[in-house]
Amino acid sequence: MxxxxxxxxxxxxxxxxxxxxxxxxxxxxxxxxxxxxxxxxxxxxxxxxxxxxxxxxxxxxxxxxxxxxxxxxxxxxxxxxxxxxxxxxxxxxxxxxxxxxxxxxxxxxxxxxxxxxxxxxxxxxxxxxxxxxxxxxxxxxxxxxxxxxxxxxxxxxxxxxxxxxxxxxxxxxxxxxxxxxxxxxxxxxxxxxxKLAEEQARINEALVGWVARNASLHGAVAVVVNPPGPLGLAANLARGLTGAEVGVAAEERGDIYVMSLRSKRVDLNQLLRGFAKRYGVSGGGHPNAAGARMPKHLLKTVVEELNSLAGGS
CATH class of the missing domain: 3.90.1640 (inorganic pyrophosphatase (n-terminal core))
Incomplete structure (x- = not known):
C-alpha cells in the first residue's frame, strides 16, 4: 500500500x-x-x-x-x-x-x-x-x-x-x-x-446594483474596479448589464490588478496567454472565462487589445 x-x-x-x-x-x-x-x-x-x-x-x-x-x-x-x-x-x-x-x-x-x-x-x-x-x-x-x-x-x-x-x-x-x-x-x-452560502447570496444581490451603477464602458469592453464581491461574477455582470462583448473586473493589490474577464465571443485565454508572454505577466484560463495579474498601468493596454478583437473602438 x-x-x-x-x-x-x-x-x-x-x-x-x-x-x-x-x-x-x-x-x-x-x-x-x-x-x-x-x-x-x-x-x-x-x-x-x-x-x-x-x-x-x-x-x-x-x-x-x-x-x-x-x-x-x-x-x-x-x-x-x-x-x-x-x-x-x-x-x-x-x-x-x-x-x-x-x-x-x-x-x-x-x-x-x-x-x-x-x-x-x-x-x-x-x-x-x-x-x-x-x-x-x-x-x-x-x-x-x-x-x-x-x-x-x-x-x-x-x-x-x-x-x-x-x-x-x-x-x-x-x-x-x-x-x-x-x-x-x-x-x-x-x-x-x-450559512456561508446565504451570506454570499446577499453579497451577490448587492453586487448587481453596484455593477449597474459603476461599470464603465470602453468600446466593447465594460470595466469595474474593486467590486464589493466575487471578481468573476462582477465581470459577468459588467458584460451582461452593459451589453458589452467583454466584462473585466479588477481588484487592486498594491501595484497590481488581479483581474477576471468574461466574454461570449472573444477567446480570452488565447489573448491573455499571448499578452502574458509579451509583457511578462500572468494570464489565461478558458476561452470565455479567464484571469490575469498585471501592473495597473497595463489595464488600459489589455482593454485596447480586447477591443481590437471584439470590434470596439
Missing part, C-alpha cells in the same frame, strides 16, 4: 469536487490523503512544498509565466504525478499521467477517470463541479443528470458554489468540505456551508 496521496486542487466548486472524487475513489488505497489548495501562479511552489507520495493535481491551469517551473517541478519529482485538468494546455508534461480535455469540467474528468471505483450515486459530486464551472452541457453531464432530479442537483451545486466563495481562503474549512463530499453527503447537509 502506498503511504500517502497528495491532492493539489483549485479552491472553487470544480476543484473541491474534483478533490472529493479523487479522495472518495482512492482513499482506501492509502494510509493518508492530504489535500492542499493552490492556483496557477503558485502551482510550482506549492507542488515542491507539499508533494508527497502519489500526487494528483486537479483543476489547476498551468500559467504561461510559470510553465517551465511547473515542468521542472513535475519532472524532478521522484513519485507518480497525475494531472487532471480542462484548461487549454500549452506545454508538454513528460513523465506525468495527463487526463485533459477542454470543454469538460475537471470534476467530470476525474469521475470518468476514477468513477469505476465508485458507486453510481457519487456522480452527483462531479455534477456539482461541472455546474459550478458552467460546463453542464457535455454529453456525460446530460446522461448523469438523468439519474437525478436536476432541480436538486442544481440547488446543491449553488450551495456549494456560494459557500466556497464566501469561505475565500479558509483552506481548513475547504478541506472539511472535501471530506464531506467524499462521503457523498450533499452540500446543504453541512450547516456552516449553508
Amino acid at each position: 502506498a503511504r500517502v496521496l497528495t491532492v493539489l486542487a483549485h479552491g472553487d466548486a470544480d476543484g473541491v469536487s474534483s478533490a472529493a472524487v479523487v479522495k472518495a475513489a482512492l482513499a482506501s488505497e492509502y494510509e493518508a490523503v492530504r489535500v492542499y489548495f493552490t492556483h496557477p501562479v503558485d502551482l510550482a511552489k506549492d507542488f515542491e512544498a507539499f508533494a508527497e507520495g502519489d500526487v494528483y493535481v486537479v483543476d489547476v491551469a498551468i500559467d504561461e509565466k510559470t510553465a517551465e517551473e511547473v515542468r521542472r517541478a513535475f519532472r524532478s519529482y521522484g513519485g507518480r504525478v497525475v494531472y487532471i485538468d480542462h484548461h487549454p494546455l500549452s506545454v508538454d508534461l513528460p513523465g506525468v499521467e495527463v487526463v485533459h480535455e477542454v470543454g469538460s469540467s475537471a470534476s467530470e474528468l476525474a469521475y470518468r477517470h476514477l468513477g469505476g471505483r465508485l458507486p453510481r450515486l457519487y456522480s452527483r459530486i462531479a455534477l456539482y463541479g461541472a455546474i459550478g464551472d458552467y460546463l453542464d452541457h457535455t454529453e456525460w453531464v446530460e446522461e448523469a443528470l438523468e439519474a437525478w432530479d436536476k432541480r436538486i442537483v442544481y440547488f446543491e451545486a449553488g450551495v456549494l458554489m456560494q459557500g466556497l466563495e464566501r469561505a475565500r481562503k479558509d483552506h481548513e474549512f475547504k478541506r472539511a468540505v472535501v471530506d464531506h463530499l467524499a462521503g457523498n453527503s450533499p452540500p446543504s447537509a453541512m450547516e456552516r456551508l449553508m
Whole structure:
C-alpha cells in the first residue's frame, strides 16, 4: 500500500469536487490523503512544498509565466504525478499521467477517470463541479443528470458554489468540505456551508446594483474596479448589464490588478496567454472565462487589445 496521496486542487466548486472524487475513489488505497489548495501562479511552489507520495493535481491551469517551473517541478519529482485538468494546455508534461480535455469540467474528468471505483450515486459530486464551472452541457453531464432530479442537483451545486466563495481562503474549512463530499453527503447537509452560502447570496444581490451603477464602458469592453464581491461574477455582470462583448473586473493589490474577464465571443485565454508572454505577466484560463495579474498601468493596454478583437473602438 502506498503511504500517502497528495491532492493539489483549485479552491472553487470544480476543484473541491474534483478533490472529493479523487479522495472518495482512492482513499482506501492509502494510509493518508492530504489535500492542499493552490492556483496557477503558485502551482510550482506549492507542488515542491507539499508533494508527497502519489500526487494528483486537479483543476489547476498551468500559467504561461510559470510553465517551465511547473515542468521542472513535475519532472524532478521522484513519485507518480497525475494531472487532471480542462484548461487549454500549452506545454508538454513528460513523465506525468495527463487526463485533459477542454470543454469538460475537471470534476467530470476525474469521475470518468476514477468513477469505476465508485458507486453510481457519487456522480452527483462531479455534477456539482461541472455546474459550478458552467460546463453542464457535455454529453456525460446530460446522461448523469438523468439519474437525478436536476432541480436538486442544481440547488446543491449553488450551495456549494456560494459557500466556497464566501469561505475565500479558509483552506481548513475547504478541506472539511472535501471530506464531506467524499462521503457523498450533499452540500446543504453541512450547516456552516449553508450559512456561508446565504451570506454570499446577499453579497451577490448587492453586487448587481453596484455593477449597474459603476461599470464603465470602453468600446466593447465594460470595466469595474474593486467590486464589493466575487471578481468573476462582477465581470459577468459588467458584460451582461452593459451589453458589452467583454466584462473585466479588477481588484487592486498594491501595484497590481488581479483581474477576471468574461466574454461570449472573444477567446480570452488565447489573448491573455499571448499578452502574458509579451509583457511578462500572468494570464489565461478558458476561452470565455479567464484571469490575469498585471501592473495597473497595463489595464488600459489589455482593454485596447480586447477591443481590437471584439470590434470596439
